Amino acid sequence: MLIKLDKNISLIWRNKSKVNDKLEIIKTAKFCKKNSFDFYLSNNISLAIKLRLKGVYISASNYKMILNNNSLYKNFKIIGSAHNLKEIKIKKTQGVQELFLAPIFKDKTNKALGIYKLKHLFNCYENDKIALGGINKKNIKLLRFVNFKGFAGISYFE
Numbered sequence: 001m002l003i004k005l006d007k008n009i010s011l012i013w014r015n016k017s018k019v020n021d022k023l024e025i026i027k028t029a030k031f032c033k034k035n036s037f038d039f040y041l042s043n044n045i046s047l048a049i050k051l052r053l054k055g056v057y058i059s060a061s062n063y064k065m066i067l068n069n070n071s072l073y074k075n076f077k078i079i080g081s082a083h084n085l086k087e088i089k090i091k092k093t094q095g096v097q098e099l100f101l102a103p104i105f106k107d108k109t110n111k112a113l114g115i116y117k118l119k120h121l122f123n124c125y126e127n128d129k130i131a132l133g134g135i136n137k138k139n140i141k142l143l144r145f146v147n148f149k150g151f152a153g154i155s156y157f158e
Contacts, residue, residue: 009037009038010037010038010039010040010054011028011032011037011039011040012039012040012041012042012057012079013025013028013039013040013041013042014042014057014059015042022047025041025047025051026051029051029053038054038055039053039054040053040054040055040056040057040077040079041053041056041057042056042057042058042059043056043057043058043059043062044056045066048076049072049073049076052073054075054076054077055076055077055078055079056076056077056078056079057079057080057081058078058079058080058081058091058094058096059080059081060080060081060082060083060087062080063090065093065094066078066094066095077097077098078094078095078096078097079096079097079098079100079130080094080096080100081099081100081101081102081132082099082100082101082102083101083102083103083113084121085121085124088121088124088125089124091125092125096127097127097128098127098128098129098130098149099125099127099128099129099130100129100130100131100132100152101113101118101121101129101130101131101132102131102132103132103133103134104118104131104132104133104134104135104143105133105134105135105136105139105142106134112133112134115142115145115146118146119146122146122147128149129147129148129149130149130150130151130152131143131146131148131150131151131152132151132152135151135152
Protein backbone atom coordinates (compact mmCIF):
# COMPACT_ATOMS: atom_id res chain seq x y z
CA MET A 1 0.00 0.00 0.00
CA LEU A 2 2.68 2.56 0.94
CA ILE A 3 4.72 1.87 -2.19
CA LYS A 4 1.85 3.19 -4.35
CA LEU A 5 1.96 6.61 -2.65
CA ASP A 6 3.30 9.73 -4.31
CA LYS A 7 6.95 10.58 -3.52
CA ASN A 8 5.87 13.88 -1.94
CA ILE A 9 4.53 11.94 1.04
CA SER A 10 6.29 12.12 4.39
CA LEU A 11 5.80 9.58 7.18
CA ILE A 12 5.85 10.34 10.90
CA TRP A 13 6.48 7.55 13.40
CA ARG A 14 4.28 8.30 16.39
CA ASN A 15 4.63 5.62 19.03
CA LYS A 16 1.99 6.36 21.65
CA SER A 17 2.98 3.37 23.77
CA LYS A 18 5.97 3.86 26.02
CA VAL A 19 7.83 0.96 24.39
CA ASN A 20 10.75 2.06 22.22
CA ASP A 21 10.63 -0.27 19.24
CA LYS A 22 13.99 0.66 17.75
CA LEU A 23 14.13 -2.31 15.37
CA GLU A 24 10.76 -1.41 13.81
CA ILE A 25 11.87 2.20 13.48
CA ILE A 26 15.09 1.14 11.73
CA LYS A 27 13.15 -1.17 9.40
CA THR A 28 10.68 1.61 8.54
CA ALA A 29 13.53 4.10 8.02
CA LYS A 30 15.19 1.73 5.52
CA PHE A 31 11.89 1.26 3.70
CA CYS A 32 11.37 5.02 3.49
CA LYS A 33 14.89 5.64 2.25
CA LYS A 34 14.52 2.94 -0.41
CA ASN A 35 11.20 4.40 -1.61
CA SER A 36 12.24 8.09 -1.36
CA PHE A 37 9.83 8.98 1.46
CA ASP A 38 10.83 11.50 4.12
CA PHE A 39 10.71 9.87 7.55
CA TYR A 40 10.32 11.73 10.85
CA LEU A 41 10.52 10.32 14.35
CA SER A 42 8.20 11.71 16.99
CA ASN A 43 9.68 13.31 20.12
CA ASN A 44 13.06 11.55 19.98
CA ILE A 45 15.65 13.92 18.56
CA SER A 46 18.68 11.90 19.60
CA LEU A 47 17.46 8.71 17.88
CA ALA A 48 16.41 10.65 14.77
CA ILE A 49 19.92 12.12 14.53
CA LYS A 50 21.57 8.77 15.22
CA LEU A 51 19.56 7.09 12.43
CA ARG A 52 20.12 10.07 10.08
CA LEU A 53 16.40 10.52 9.51
CA LYS A 54 14.93 13.48 7.64
CA GLY A 55 14.03 15.06 10.97
CA VAL A 56 11.99 15.00 14.13
CA TYR A 57 8.32 15.69 14.85
CA ILE A 58 7.56 17.47 18.12
CA SER A 59 4.00 16.86 19.27
CA ALA A 60 1.82 19.66 20.63
CA SER A 61 2.06 18.18 24.13
CA ASN A 62 5.87 18.23 24.10
CA TYR A 63 6.99 21.48 25.71
CA LYS A 64 10.65 20.49 26.11
CA MET A 65 13.15 22.85 24.60
CA ILE A 66 15.70 21.80 22.02
CA LEU A 67 18.91 22.95 23.63
CA ASN A 68 21.66 21.81 21.30
CA ASN A 69 20.94 22.73 17.71
CA ASN A 70 24.68 22.31 16.98
CA SER A 71 24.22 18.53 16.94
CA LEU A 72 21.74 18.77 14.06
CA TYR A 73 23.12 17.90 10.65
CA LYS A 74 22.49 19.77 7.41
CA ASN A 75 18.91 19.44 6.09
CA PHE A 76 17.66 18.00 9.42
CA LYS A 77 14.15 19.34 9.80
CA ILE A 78 12.16 20.01 12.96
CA ILE A 79 8.40 19.82 12.47
CA GLY A 80 5.69 20.06 15.09
CA SER A 81 2.01 20.52 15.80
CA ALA A 82 -0.07 23.06 17.65
CA HIS A 83 -3.72 23.59 18.51
CA ASN A 84 -3.73 27.17 19.78
CA LEU A 85 -1.71 30.38 20.07
CA LYS A 86 0.16 29.29 23.22
CA GLU A 87 1.39 26.10 21.54
CA ILE A 88 2.38 28.04 18.41
CA LYS A 89 4.60 30.29 20.54
CA ILE A 90 6.20 27.23 22.17
CA LYS A 91 6.88 25.66 18.77
CA LYS A 92 8.58 28.89 17.67
CA THR A 93 10.96 28.71 20.64
CA GLN A 94 11.64 25.03 19.85
CA GLY A 95 12.80 25.99 16.38
CA VAL A 96 10.00 24.23 14.50
CA GLN A 97 10.38 24.87 10.77
CA GLU A 98 7.04 23.45 9.65
CA LEU A 99 3.88 23.48 11.75
CA PHE A 100 0.81 21.25 11.69
CA LEU A 101 -2.27 23.17 12.82
CA ALA A 102 -5.05 20.95 14.11
CA PRO A 103 -7.87 20.16 14.11
CA ILE A 104 -8.98 22.20 11.12
CA PHE A 105 -12.41 20.59 10.75
CA LYS A 106 -14.50 18.63 13.22
CA ASP A 107 -13.08 15.19 13.86
CA LYS A 108 -13.69 12.40 16.38
CA THR A 109 -13.23 14.86 19.26
CA ASN A 110 -15.84 17.16 17.70
CA LYS A 111 -13.46 20.11 18.05
CA ALA A 112 -12.32 22.33 15.20
CA LEU A 113 -10.36 25.54 14.67
CA GLY A 114 -12.27 26.48 11.55
CA ILE A 115 -11.05 28.54 8.61
CA TYR A 116 -11.52 32.00 10.21
CA LYS A 117 -9.61 31.18 13.40
CA LEU A 118 -6.89 29.66 11.24
CA LYS A 119 -6.45 32.89 9.33
CA HIS A 120 -5.76 34.63 12.65
CA LEU A 121 -3.30 31.94 13.78
CA PHE A 122 -1.52 32.13 10.44
CA ASN A 123 -0.43 35.67 11.25
CA CYS A 124 1.35 34.33 14.36
CA TYR A 125 3.58 31.85 12.51
CA GLU A 126 5.68 32.77 9.48
CA ASN A 127 7.06 29.36 8.44
CA ASP A 128 5.29 26.62 6.48
CA LYS A 129 1.95 25.44 7.80
CA ILE A 130 0.22 22.09 7.24
CA ALA A 131 -3.51 21.48 7.74
CA LEU A 132 -4.39 18.51 9.96
CA GLY A 133 -7.55 17.07 11.41
CA GLY A 134 -10.98 16.21 10.08
CA ILE A 135 -9.96 16.66 6.45
CA ASN A 136 -11.98 14.65 3.97
CA LYS A 137 -12.74 14.72 0.27
CA LYS A 138 -15.75 17.01 0.84
CA ASN A 139 -14.13 19.79 2.88
CA ILE A 140 -10.62 19.77 1.39
CA LYS A 141 -11.65 22.46 -1.10
CA LEU A 142 -12.08 24.92 1.79
CA LEU A 143 -8.33 24.75 2.48
CA ARG A 144 -7.62 26.91 -0.56
CA PHE A 145 -8.96 29.90 1.41
CA VAL A 146 -5.99 29.61 3.75
CA ASN A 147 -2.38 29.46 2.57
CA PHE A 148 -1.32 25.95 3.61
CA LYS A 149 1.80 24.32 2.21
CA GLY A 150 0.00 20.97 2.39
CA PHE A 151 -2.29 18.79 4.45
CA ALA A 152 -1.97 15.66 6.52
CA GLY A 153 -4.41 13.08 7.69
CA ILE A 154 -5.30 9.48 8.20
CA SER A 155 -8.97 9.23 7.31
CA TYR A 156 -8.46 11.11 4.02
CA PHE A 157 -6.15 8.35 2.78
CA GLU A 158 -8.14 5.39 4.10
